Amino acid sequence: MTRAAEPAIAGPAAGPEAAGRQPVLDGVRAVSILAVLWTHLFPLRVVGHSLNDSLGMFGMALFFILSGFLITQQLLKRPPVGNFVARRLLRVIPAAWICLAVVWWFMPVSVDTALSYLFFYANLPPQRLVWPIDHFWSLCVEVQFYLLAAILLWLRVRAIWWLFPALLLGITALRVINLSTTGSITWFRADDLLAGACLALLLQSRHVGTLRTALGRPGAVPLTLAVLLACSLVSSHSVYPLSFLRPYAAAAFVGALLMQPRHWLSVRLGGPAFAYIASVSYALYVWHLPLAATWLGSGDLWTKYLKRPLLLLVVFGIAHVSTFQIERRFNELAKRIGAGRGRRLKEV
Template identity: 75%
Template sequence: MSANLTPAAEPPRPISEPSPTAEHYPVLDGVRAISILAVLWTHLMPFTLGGIPLNESLGMFGMALFFILSGYLITGQLLKRPPVSSFLARRLLRVVPAAWIALSVVWWFRPVDLETALSYLFFYANLPPQRLVPPIDHFWSLCVEVQFYMLAALMLWLRVRAIWWLFPALLMTFTGMRISHDITASSVTWFRADDLLAGACLALVMHSRFWPAVRQVLSRPSMVPAFLLLLMAGSFLSHEVYNPLTYLRPYAAAAFVGALMAQPRHRLSIWLGGPVFAYIASISYALYVWHLPLAATWLGSGDLWVKYLKRPLLLLVVFGIAHVSTFQVERRFNELAKRVGAGRGRRLKEV
């Protein structure tokens, strides 16, 4: 993805093909749903292939898709140039309240020291020296996410047009750092942020004058399965085998998602755009936040057979709490964020 991209007007699109600047792609809900289902399977069920444990690989696959979507959507918001306060209100009220509620519940039963608590509350627990502790060690990804929000807000405040060269430059830099340190997977921001930045660069390409030509290439029927296979090859790890394709994981994931959006009538795009996936996507954040804390309770206890016999009940509870959290907690804060943003926008117009 080139660093010299510049925004430009696009030719009209057919009604059946959404514009990246205006409409919603239903397939993205499906991608989000697949990402959280992969993470749930990673943490809650065994996954082996030919006797090789691949739970970490499946998690890598799911998190790559999650970060690609996040980078893509956040960058799309940046290009609309909202007020910084509105942007931060929407992003932080989307993430922080539910996370802090979960942390409060976990720490009630499993207290932590002050330094660890602060590192979680302010989303830097994943940075060295890491203070990630079970059953909330999966919050490393929320730390990466919130840190990206801070970078995005800084660019919005300074000069948003700089992202056209900064994000591609950071993408190549962080991938280069992973290669130089032989790191295929990490929870440290600078060894994982290329997933987010690949999604950000996908958004830049889709809002550039190059998108019609890129879309024409991605619209070939072979592109969806080809990039999916490359993403899987770059995600599925074996500790005994060095796999250089892992360094291509962010780029394959971005290309795969881009191909799905370029082909809204592809069989996989239609399937992922279904209502079941839309619902799972709507509660995906709460599913992510709550699944490991709940797995650390009686619902996840016992020897091997007892533990897995309880899995249906655990999943039922996880989905139930995620539903309540999404529609009774997160939705209220999302509505508050919209009011804050709307109020800020009105004040700016009056000035």
Template identity: 75%
Template sequence: MTAALASHATERSPVLDGVRAMSILAVLWTHLFPFRLLGVPLNESLGMLGMALFFILSGYLITIQLLKRPTVRSFVARRLLRVVPAAWLCLMVVWIWQPVELETALANLFFYANLPPQRLVAPVDHFWSLCLEVQFYMLSAVLLWLRPRAVWWLLPALLALMSVLRVAHQVTASSITWFRADDLLAGACLALLIHSRHWATMRERLSRPGVIPLTLGLLVASCVLIHEWVNPLSYLRPYLAAAFVGALLSQPQHLLSRHLGGRRLAYIASISYALYVWHLPLAATWLGSGDLWIKYLKRPLLLLVVFGIAHVSTFYVEQRFNELAKRVGAGRGQRLKEV
């Protein structure tokens, strides 16, 4: 199988939907339910795991699109119309009953609120990840416009640079671009690897028995965040997450890969973006209010509303903009080349 054919197969692999569903379910649990192990609060750790998987997938899929060399118009239209409408709609709804200053509004609307001085405000402070996404889109669009083949050396170089920065500043968790984009870049490098002549050798190694549970175990360990304790494995989190996803793609018949390819997880994956956008704003309403017991007694109703709005948002709002993006971005493309 050539690298181009192999990448086509892995891009469409059902296991990727399962990983996306895992990521959003981890984030929902992080924000809506307590998670303790032996008395140690681990909600932030679970959230770190969910976001690591989300960014790996995002960087991977975006880079696959880059390597197909679409027109800049097509790429930008598809990326922005996929993210912006639902995000802006959510912001407008929130700001109707909770107005913000102009500077804060602009920073969130144009996706730079995660950069210092940060202008992230509840209940949409989780939009830091959307800022990171859109900034990566813009970098990708510039590369596509100026020098598409630069992705082969620039993205790995940026990954190495950000790893060095995190180690130098002892940053284990952050929402600032240069301390967090390494997850996106690791996913991008996984896409580059799969499109390269080295993938056959790496795939053979990732297909060995025990690699999937090993990489998953190490990934989970790298996401453990305990205050006043620096987890050295966290610096390897992007690489472990990429290795875990690569192992799943290399072993489609593994028990975990088959479970992740199920229909229920595929549906959750299909509405995952809307779930992410709306869950915290809805949790800030009456649905998430009350003392401890009242709040958690309302959780089933909150989840029902979150999933309902996510379904409507995905299939009646986002889908229309996705169709518009296809029409706006219709144009020529270039065939993918193996290097």
């Protein structure tokens, strides 16, 4: 990812994404949200050890890798800044703010806390994350990455070719220095996003052939998945060194799936069930913890888990309505804003 690779910004896609939408990415997104749902709503114990935190780390790594990958692909196409910002914010804000309004109606918060959530900086010190919307930390990281992307798009998009790799290595180094294996503060977690961004850059660079050779080998998909799972383990007793490699393992796994679209796992992940779950994944993420904080998630241990099927039914129902009745309308609005701006630029 040197400056010699920069001309690929304006050229045709060099990697698998050139063929258009990749169904396997929908599958990866579906797996990420299913992992998060299981983490928060069901116990996962192996030989007496809880693995819920590890499964959550796995799911969020995939989520951030996809986000960084797709956002960087958009940056490489150099859309108008206003169009980019409108589409990104209209994708995130409506569902998030509706959820916050509902939660705060029943559980009011201070003005400072409300502002930190509304403007997506609640995860920054001093953190103002509160139950049952403390999972919004990831939306804060996401929106902050959008802001960085918009600034780079406005100033000089070619800077991403050196800035994103430098930030990735810098954040990894910062995590190692501070022995930070988990967390929700942006500068201890954004390396997952940046690893996805660097994967997108590699697929557009002169190094794509080397990447295809390395990740297109038989066995690359299960190997990278096994490494990712190993890097996602969370230890509460000591620092787990492999966790520092989690962003790189997640990027390698997604890259291997893209390089091997006919692998049985890639084919399965590209199926219609995964595509639907991916389509409602954002709403699932936003609503699952607030709904779990209601009667649907109350009671003693047995009562709580007996209610889980009903909770999941309600979560998926609200996610479906949110996605196709609310989010879709705002997404269409964002597209119209972009189309209108494009016509005005042509007229000028």
